[in-house]
Amino acid sequence: MDSIALGRYIPGTTLIHRLDPRIKILSMLFLLIAIFIPAGFYGYLVITIVSLLALSLAKLRIGFVFKALRPIMIMMIMLMVINVLVVKTGYVIITFLGFEIYSGAIYQTLYIFIRLVLMIVITTILTATTKPLELTLGIEDLLAPFVRFKVPAHEIAMMISIAIRFIPTLIEETQRIMKAQASRGVDLKEGKFKEKIAAILSLIVPLFVSSFQRAEDLANAMEARGYVPDAKRTRYKQLHVDTKDRIILLFVILILVGLIKIAIFI
Amino acid sequence: MPISFKEVSYTYSPKTPFAYEALKGVNVNFTEGKITAIIGSTGSGKTTLVQHLNALLLPSAGEIEVLDRKIKANIPVKDLKSLRKMVGLVFQFPEYQLFEETILKDVCFGPLNFGIEPQEAIKISKEMLRLVGLDESYDERSPLELSGGQKRKVAIAGILAINPQILVLDEPVAGLDPQSSKAMMKLFVELNRRYNKTILIVTHNMEHVLAYSDDVVVVDQGSVIRHVTKDEFFMDDDILNELKIAPPAIINVKAMLKAKGIELKGHHLDLESLTDAIVKEIW
Numbered sequence: 189m190d191s192i193a194l195g196r197y198i199p200g201t202t203l204i205h206r207l208d209p210r211i212k213i214l215s216m217l218f219l220l221i222a223i224f225i226p227a228g229f230y231g232y233l234v235i236t237i238v239s240l241l242a243l244s245l246a247k248l249r250i251g252f253v254f255k256a257l258r259p260i261m262i263m264m265i266m267l268m269v270i271n272v273l274v275v276k277t278g279y280v281i282i283t284f285l286g287f288e289i290y291s292g293a294i295y296q297t298l299y300i301f302i303r304l305v306l307m308i309v310i311t312t313i314l315t316a317t318t319k320p321l322e323l324t325l326g327i328e329d330l331l332a333p334f335v336r337f338k339v340p341a342h343e344i345a346m347m348i349s350i351a352i353r354f355i356p357t358l359i360e361e362t363q364r365i366m367k368a369q370a371s372r373g374v375d376l377k378e379g380k381f382k383e384k385i386a387a388i389l390s391l392i393v394p395l396f397v398s399s400f401q402r403a404e405d406l407a408n409a410m411e412a413r414g415y416v417p418d419a420k421r422t423r424y425k426q427l428h429v430d431t432k433d434r435i436i437l438l439f440v441i442l443i444l445v446g447l448i449k450i451a452i453f454i
Numbered sequence: 455m456p457i458s459f460k461e462v463s464y465t466y467s468p469k470t471p472f473a474y475e476a477l478k479g480v481n482v483n484f485t486e487g488k489i490t491a492i493i494g495s496t497g498s499g500k501t502t503l504v505q506h507l508n509a510l511l512l513p514s515a516g517e518i519e520v521l522d523r524k525i526k527a528n529i530p531v532k533d534l535k536s537l538r539k540m541v542g543l544v545f546q547f548p549e550y551q552l553f554e555e556t557i558l559k560d561v562c563f564g565p566l567n568f569g570i571e572p573q574e575a576i577k578i579s580k581e582m583l584r585l586v587g588l589d590e591s592y593d594e595r596s597p598l599e600l601s602g603g604q605k606r607k608v609a610i611a612g613i614l615a616i617n618p619q620i621l622v623l624d625e626p627v628a629g630l631d632p633q634s635s636k637a638m639m640k641l642f643v644e645l646n647r648r649y650n651k652t653i654l655i656v657t658h659n660m661e662h663v664l665a666y667s668d669d670v671v672v673v674d675q676g677s678v679i680r681h682v683t684k685d686e687f688f689m690d691d692d693i694l695n696e697l698k699i700a701p702p703a704i705i706n707v708k709a710m711l712k713a714k715g716i717e718l719k720g721h722h723l724d725l726e727s728l729t730d731a732i733v734k735e736i737w
C-alpha cells in the first residue's frame with residue numbers, strides 16, 4: 189500500500205504548494221487543454237519544459253513521477269501496440285514478423301505516448317502539491333458559478349472529501365478483516381478457484397457491512413451537529429488569490445494562447 | 455513445548471517515513487497450559503506481539519518458537535495453515551468478521567477451511583455455540599441481525615470450533631455487559647482447566663487479571679518488562695505504581711486497611727481469604 193505514488197500528497201512549502209488551489213486546478217485544466225491542441229512536437233516541447241519547471245519548483249523528484257506513471261505503463265504499452273498494428277499511413281519503415289510498420293503509426297504512437305505522460309505528470313503535480321481537502325475546497329469554489337444550473341457544488345465537494353477521508357480507514361479495515369479471516373484458515377494466495385471465491389466473499393461482506401455501518405454513523409453524527417447540505421455555511425479555511433497566483437495563471441493562459449497561435453500558423 | 459520469543463523486533467512500514475518500531479527485542483517464554491494475561495497501556499505493542507503467534511505478522515528480527523514450529527525473520531513460514539490451526543486468534547471486536555448467511559455456517563467456516571469433514575464441522579460448531587451460550591434457535595439466524603454482544607459470542611465460537619491448542623484473545627470482553635463478560639471469562643478458564651488449552655488474554659481489566667489468570671506479562675513501549683505469576687504481580691506495589699494501573703478493589707481495600715494501621719499477613723487475593731484474614735486480625 190505504501191508504494192502507491194499516483195495521487196499521493198507530498199507535504200512541502202514550495203511556491204507550487206502555496207498556490208491557491210483554485211488557481212492550481214485552473215492552470216492544470218488549461219495545460220491539459222493545451223496538450224490536445226495540435227501544435228506539433230514544438231508544442232509538446234513547450235509543455236514539457238513548463239512541466240519540468242513546475243516539478244523543480246515543487247521540489248518533486250523525477251523518481252516520484254516515474255513511480256506515478258508505473259501503474260499506467262501497461263495501458264500505454266497496449267495502446268502503442270494496437271496503434272502500431274492498426275495505423276497504415278505514411279511509408280513502410282520495417283516489416284516485423286509479417287506486420288508492416290508504417291511511419292504514420294510511429295508518429296501517432298509517439299503523440300499518444302507523449303500526451304498520456306504529460307497528462308499524468310501535470311495531474312500528479314497538482315495532487316502531489318495540494319492537500320486533498322484544499323483540492324475539494326477549490327473544486328467547490330470553481331463549481332459555484334454552476335449552482336444556478338442546479339449543479340450541487342457543495343454536495344459534490346463534501347462527497348469527495350468524505351471519500352478521500354475514508355480511504356486510509358478502509359485500507360486499515362480491509363487489512364484487519366484479512367488478518368481475522370486468515371486466522372480462520374482463509375488463504376487468499378493458494379487454494380482452488382471455489383475456495384478463492386469463498387475467501388474473497390469472506391472479505392467483501394464484512395467490509396460492506398462495516399462501511400454501511402460507518403456511513404450511517406457518520407450521517408447521524410453530521411445531523412446531530414446540525415448539518416444541512418443546502419444551508420449557507422461559513423468556512424474555517426479562507427482561500428485568497430494574490431499576486432503570485434495571478435502571475436502563474438497569466439503565464440499558463442499565455443502558453444495556451446501561444447500554442448493555439450502555433451496550431452493556426454501550422 | 456515452548457511458546458517463546460527471542461529478541462523479536464517488528465517494524466511497521468519499514469523503509470518509509472512512516473516506519474514505526476512496535477516491538478523492540480522482545481524476550482518472553484509463555485508457560486504452556488496456563489492462562490497468561492498480557493497487559494500494558496494502549497500502543498505498547500500487545501496486539502502486535504500476539505499477532506506473531508500465528509504468523510499474521512512475521513518478525514523483522516529475532517525468532518519465535520510455537521510448540522514444534524519455528525518462525526524466523528526473513529524466512530517464509532511453511533505450512534501456515536497447520537500453524538493457524540494450532541494457534542487460534544480472536545481479534546479485538548471480532549464481530550466484524552461475520553459474513554455467512556446463518557450463524558451455524560459462519561462458525562463452520564473455520565473448521566471447513568482447515569479440512570474438517572462437513573458432518574464433523576457442524577457437530578463441533580453446534581457444540582461451541584452451546585458452550586458460548588447461544589441455543590439451537592440461533593443456528594439458522596443471520597449473524598448480522600444479532601446484538602453486538604451476541605455477535606462477539608458467535609465470533610469466539612468460530613475460533614473455538616477450530617479447536618486450537620493455544621487460544622489467543624485480544625480484549626475478548628471489551629464492550630460486553632458484566633454478566634456476559636464474566637460468563638465468557640469463566641468459559642476460558644474452563645477451556646484451560648478441562649481441555650488443558652494454553653490461553654493468552656490481552657486485557658485492560660485488572661479485576662479479570664486477578665480473578666482468572668495464572669501469569670502476568672507486562673508490555674511497555676515494545677518490550678516485555680515483566681513476566682511474573684499473578685500473586686507476585688499483585689503483591690508488588692512497585693509494579694502497580696510504576697505502570698499507573700488502577701489496582702483491583704481487593705488490593706485497594708488492603709491498602710486502605712494498611713493506611714488505617716491494620717497490617718494483614720500473607721497473600722489475600724480473593725474475597726474469602728481476605729475476610730478471613732480481617733476477621734482474624736480484628737478478633
